[in-house]
């Protein structure tokens with residue numbers, strides 16, 4: 118009889134855990150609270166528009182390829198990828214923007230035009246980032262973070278200086294580029310880690326490699342196609358996915374979980390991998406005597422931001438924006454301070470606009486656009502309809518002014534999404550959008566642990582544990598958690 122593994126949550130982490138455990142011979146059941154799989158990467162359709170609800174940037178295509186290869190498959194067995202060129206547009210003011218072309222040479226040429234001498238510096242920067250990407254994505258992210266000994270591997274130890282673990286991204290970028298626009302372009306990928314450039318080790322310049330060399334890709338049909346692919350693979354491997362099955366409690370037998378409770382019934386478990394928000398499971402589902410962390414511990418964690426999102430159906434083509442458009446026309450440091458240091462609704466926020474209908478004709482009715490607005494926010498803020506509306510107009514004022522057109526009167530579908538929704542849909546701690554920030558103090562063994570110290574058969578995966586937030590890391594965390602389960606149960 119194969120052992121019964123229960124995976125809580127069907128985001129990238131849960132789906133990756135489930136497929137990897139099924140491959141190792143476990144009988145796997147995923148219990149998912151919501152009606153659709155995918156967690157933060159769910160999607161919805163309305164009035165002919167398609168909206169991906171969360172992630173929109175497809176970076177690190179190699180991680181997805183490696184994932185499917187583990188199971189004898191290829192990405193192209195499930196979906197088709199197109200590389201975007203330009204990768205994205207960045208606005209600095211009215212009709213004042215830079216388009217980042219695809220490919221390192223082209224970006225170097227662009228840098229050279231903006232700051233003479235910086236093209237060559239970019240090439241050097243990319244060489245160093247390539248090394249960090251190689252070590253970071255092929256070695257470091259696959260470490261479970263259970264002991265410092267994992268990091269005493271010769272290759273990593275040798276590379277420590279080269280990996281720039283102790284220098285901040287801010288210092289590192291500023292030592293290469295003087296032009297503020299170039300500095301902003303090079304600091305932008307750090308936003309994906311949920312932390313500030315001052316607080317993030319320069320190791321993460323590997324994100325620049327992912328951005329500039331790896332490229333920005335789009336799965337035809339939208340980001341939810343990745344979820345559909347992972348669900349297909351999981352089902353092919355015999356994983357049972359139970360939607361609308363919220364986990365509400367556990368049956369403990371000594372130091373082990375023997376069953377998992379949902380409103381629909383009890384599920385026997387030989388082991389459990391929680392891939393739902395870590396804090397929720399640990400503080401609200403586990404009985405107090407089995408919790409490893411205190412409420413104070415959680416309160417001190419630096420969470421990645423929450424977000425205010427708008428999904429808009431616009432009944433005309435919006436000029437001046439691309440598939441991905443960033444608005445860096447205000448001071449990034451001020452906005453970061455209002456997220457991390459003095460949490461409050463921001464005075465002059467940066468924001469991001471996505472319109473996948475620029476690439477995908479099926480994402481909106483002909484002649485129309487599916488527009489997605491995202492503004493990062495401090496987690497835990499008071500969330501109200503009035504605040505959401507106020508910031509809708511702040512973003513729209515700037516979008517209209519910078520692109521030189523009227524858009525608001527063309528919006529005929531509008532839905533907002535923010536802290537309260539993250540909490541009610543995902544049980545997100547403080548309404549965080551993408552987990553725990555990747556600061557130096559919250560890296561590897563300093564993150565909430567992937568294996569419980571108090572419950573013998575409980576593991577964790579997802580964006581609040583190693584390696585961190587983002588689609589590729591969450592997916593990797595599922596593989597790492599499954600590998601640890603296999604090691605502990607001798608199913609390698």
Ligand SMILES: Cc1cc2nc3c(=O)[nH]c(=O)nc-3n(C[C@H](O)[C@H](O)[C@H](O)COP(=O)(O)OP(=O)(O)OC[C@H]3O[C@@H](n4cnc5c(N)ncnc54)[C@H](O)[C@@H]3O)c2cc1C
Pocket residue numbers: 125126127128129130131148149150151154155156157158170171172173174175176362363364365392393394397424426491542543544550551552578579580581585586587588589591
């Ligand atoms: C707005 C937004 C934009 C983003 N943009 C990008 C991007 O462009 N690129 C990128 O790489 N990353 C991006 N991210 C981050 C990325 O989406 C996440 O890091 C990743 O999807 C997290 O996956 P996960 O499996 O850890 O968690 P989740 O996707 O949250 O999955 C957890 C699942 O657990 C379920 N669950 C919770 N409680 C229970 C319970 N009690 N019982 C059963 N199930 C439960 C939830 O319903 C959910 O389905 C973005 C995130 C957001 C929110």
